[in-house]
Amino acid sequence: MVDQETLEPDLNAIDAGRSLLRRLFRGAAPEPRTGEAAVLAFASGKGGTGKSFLATNCAIGLHAAGKRVVVVDCDFGLANAHLLFGVNPRFTMLHLLDGAVSAAQALVATPHGPNLIAGGSGIASLAELDARHMQVLAKALHWLAGCHDYVLLDCPAGLAPQSMITVLAAQHAVVVTNPEIAALTDAYALIKCLARQPAHPQVQLVVNRVTTPGLGKATFDRLADVSRRFARCDIHYLGEVPEDSAVTHRRLGQAPLLASLPACPTSQAIQSILRNVEWQVQSRRPTDASGGVEARMLAQIRRW
Amino acid sequence: MIRGPVLPQLRASVWARLAPQLDALEHGLCLVLEGVDCSAGQFGLVEGLARDAMGAPVLVLVAVDGDGLLTARVHAACEFLARVGGALAAAVPEAELIAGAAGRVLVVGTDSGAAALELLCRLPLPGLEVCRVETFRVAGSERSVVRWLVERGAAVSTGRADRTPSFEVPVRCRADWDELQQQCSRIDPDVRWDGDRFSQRLTWNGRLLGRIETNRAQLWGHDAAGFSLPLASDLDRRRFVDRMLRRFAHLVGIADGAAGAIGNDMDVDAVGGGATSAAAADETLRTTLSTTRLSAEEYSALGGPTAVGSAEEGGSVADDVARIVTADQPVQGSLSRTGSSPPRVGNGTHRTD
Ligand SMILES: Nc1ncnc2c1ncn2[C@@H]1O[C@H](COP(=O)(O)OP(=O)(O)OP(=O)(O)O)[C@@H](O)[C@H]1O
Ligand SMILES: [Mg+2]
Numbered sequence: 142m143v144d145q146e147t148l149e150p151d152l153n154a155i156d157a158g159r160s161l162l163r164r165l166f167r168g169a170a171p172e173p174r175t176g177e178a179a180v181l182a183f184a185s186g187k188g189g190t191g192k193s194f195l196a197t198n199c200a201i202g203l204h205a206a207g208k209r210v211v212v213v214d215c216d217f218g219l220a221n222a223h224l225l226f227g228v229n230p231r232f233t234m235l236h237l238l239d240g241a242v243s244a245a246q247a248l249v250a251t252p253h254g255p256n257l258i259a260g261g262s263g264i265a266s267l268a269e270l271d272a273r274h275m276q277v278l279a280k281a282l283h284w285l286a287g288c289h290d291y292v293l294l295d296c297p298a299g300l301a302p303q304s305m306i307t308v309l310a311a312q313h314a315v316v317v318t319n320p321e322i323a324a325l326t327d328a329y330a331l332i333k334c335l336a337r338q339p340a341h342p343q344v345q346l347v348v349n350r351v352t353t354p355g356l357g358k359a360t361f362d363r364l365a366d367v368s369r370r371f372a373r374c375d376i377h378y379l380g381e382v383p384e385d386s387a388v389t390h391r392r393l394g395q396a397p398l399l400a401s402l403p404a405c406p407t408s409q410a411i412q413s414i415l416r417n418v419e420w421q422v423q424s425r426r427p428t429d430a431s432g433g434v435e436a437r438m439l440a441q442i443r444r445w
Numbered sequence: 446m447i448r449g450p451v452l453p454q455l456r457a458s459v460w461a462r463l464a465p466q467l468d469a470l471e472h473g474l475c476l477v478l479e480g481v482d483c484s485a486g487q488f489g490l491v492e493g494l495a496r497d498a499m500g501a502p503v504l505v506l507v508a509v510d511g512d513g514l515l516t517a518r519v520h521a522a523c524e525f526l527a528r529v530g531g532a533l534a535a536a537v538p539e540a541e542l543i544a545g546a547a548g549r550v551l552v553v554g555t556d557s558g559a560a561a562l563e564l565l566c567r568l569p570l571p572g573l574e575v576c577r578v579e580t581f582r583v584a585g586s587e588r589s590v591v592r593w594l595v596e597r598g599a600a601v602s603t604g605r606a607d608r609t610p611s612f613e614v615p616v617r618c619r620a621d622w623d624e625l626q627q628q629c630s631r632i633d634p635d636v637r638w639d640g641d642r643f644s645q646r647l648t649w650n651g652r653l654l655g656r657i658e659t660n661r662a663q664l665w666g667h668d669a670a671g672f673s674l675p676l677a678s679d680l681d682r683r684r685f686v687d688r689m690l691r692r693f694a695h696l697v698g699i700a701d702g703a704a705g706a707i708g709n710d711m712d713v714d715a716v717g718g719g720a721t722s723a724a725a726a727d728e729t730l731r732t733t734l735s736t737t738r739l740s741a742e743e744y745s746a747l748g749g750p751t752a753v754g755s756a757e758e759g760g761s762v763a764d765d766v767a768r769i770v771t772a773d774q775p776v777q778g779s780l781s782r783t784g785s786s787p788p789r790v791g792n793g794t795h796r797t798d
Contacts, residue, residue, distance in 0.1 A: 188628075189627070189628070189631070219628075219683055219686060219687050219690065220687070221690060224690070224694055229694075300734055302730050302731055302734065305730060305734065306730065322747070322748045325747055325748070326739070326744065326747055326748070329739070329743065329747055330737065330739060333737055333739070333743075334733065334734055334737050337733045337736075337737055338730070338733060339728075363746075363747065364747070366746070367743060367746045367747050370746070371740070371742070371743050371746070389634075390634055392633055392634070441730060444728070444729050444730045445729065445730050445731065
């Protein structure tokens with residue numbers, strides 16, 4: 142395994158350039174980060190609700206707002222974040238978890254700004270990941286959280302223990318659902334599972350693929366009510382994203398929506414979600430009691 | 446003047462060409478026995494008994510023009526199937542038919558049987574299928590296409606070669622197939638399915654991504670590199686779609702060709718998984734997952750009156766949690782990168798899409 146320390150300066154050099162630009166244009170030094178990065182897990186019970194789409198586009202929006210962002214594609218079976226970003230990384234999660242490369246080596250910059258750890262090309266499934274692999278992932282996340290402002294985890298759908306461990310390592314679980322009942326029920330099952338854990342991230346909800354304005358809020362209200370009443374869990378609303386054929390017909394390799402059509406209603410909806418994300422993150426800076434992403438993940442691995 | 450032996454000879458020669466390649470008519474069609482007497486010797490022998498990809502019996506006949514007994518033989522074959530088809534699995538065990546699978550009568554003809562086929566298209570016989578094989582030469586080599594004229598007793602309106610019978614999916618695999626199609630459609634708007642009743646090719650702008658085939662009432666996925674896996678679980682399906690995605694990415698040049706090997710699952714052992722304890726902090730993750738159930742009140746509150754019909758569907762998540770946690774869990778080991786050993790079916794990951 143390559144020593145991460147020796148590779149960190151490379152990334153710092155990239156960031157030094159970026160912070161110089163920031164200083165020139167904004168006349169201010171980059172805010173020194175207190176504690177670790179905000180770690181957000183994009184999760185869902187049902188598959189195909191739009192986690193990867195949202196995670197990649199949110200990353201682009203956060204980057205445009207001057208944040209250092211990394212997307213970690215944890216969807217081992219159907220990893221596609223690198224395709225959505227249009228990059229072809231040499232090393233992926235597979236190499237990282239196998240100990241062949243460090244997180245710094247697996248990290249790539251995407252054309253639209255955010256950094257990426259690509260999903261494990263060749264990892265047949267989540268079920269292949271054992272406690273040791275998850276420990277490697279915990280270490281890698283710790284390192285990534287140390288040199289980014291936001292770590293966005295694109296998690297696999299469903300409730301496999303490996304997936305839950307990843308979600309539970311985050312400070313915020315961004316549950317992505319669609320308004321239809323099947324997705325909603327599965328989102329609730331996920332929230333209920335999260336709420337039953339001794340320590341769980343704050344649950345935020347995005348309702349994606351909304352066909353009528355306001356349907357997202359109505360969906361949230363129902364889910365929030367059920368979550369409060371039955372699972373004793375408070376969830377927070379980040380916003381809704383409209384059903385948009387420009388998203389569906391987007392080809393892999395094409396620039397992500399927020400980069401190519403920043404003014405379209407869907408991009409605007411994502412920007413509005415990002416404002417709520419930033420607000421939630423600011424008002425919910427983790428206390429050191431949780432011990433950081435690595436500690437949170439290790440605690441879950443021990444419970445496995 | 447046509448002498449007696451000419452007709453049988455023509456039939457025999459057409460059959461001799463067809464018999465070894467029944468699989469080209471329809472994926473999985475396999476000749477098991479030649480010469481079936483369905484009419485107590487009255488109208489001559491049916492050319493062969495075949496087994497299709499669903500394990501059902503198929504009586505195959507050859508049509509040549511001028512064969513005056515053809516129609517009677519076809520009738521007799523249809524009646525024979527209706528009478529004893531269900532018992533063929535037991536009566537002809539070497540055919541390895543699946544008991545209860547509905548049989549069919551398939552009449553095949555070439556140019557030499559065009560008029561006879563035409564005639565059969567007007568026969569209203571349930572379970573009858575008629576197809577015509579048209580051969581042509583490309584760059585000196587012989588190729589053929591199959592035109593389906595009658596499917597399951599109903600004449601096909603166009604009879605064009607691009608009109609193939611719709612893909613037949615084993616009942617228990619229907620949900621998987623729907624899901625698979627949906628996931629593959631997300632690869633790119635230009636991916637297409639085509640094929641025959643028991644085999645479908647997935648292509649992108651004419652380039653092969655992979656194939657799905659029915660084999661003994663089970664769906665199998667094959668990627669363009671020849672890797673095969675049975676699609677018996679959500680996990681298998683995801684593996685297959687992942688392979689399709691990587692192949693696509695390779696074709697459009699946005700990822701390397703190393704399709705990432707799939708398969709070679711590790712042997713597994715349980716990690717943790719102790720008994721449920723009262724204090725949540727002492728519970729294992731899998732215990733909390735397995736004991737999470739949604740109540741009828743929760744379903745109803747989530748969907749109001751509309752949730753009633755959806756409860757079962759939605760219930761899959763929580764109910765299947767039990768499957769996740771009782772399934773094997775992996776232990777220490779390196780991740781697989783080569784598809785050397787056969788993939789394990791139905792291990793512990795669950796997704797609810
Ligand atoms: N707002 C939207 N409008 C239209 N189509 C959308 C929208 N959001 C996502 N999609 C489409 O839905 C499909 C699934 O999206 P995506 O891959 O992001 O889901 P996912 O939750 O990451 O899926 P998986 O569970 O398989 O990882 C994609 O084809 C995407 O283009
Ligand atoms: Mg995804």
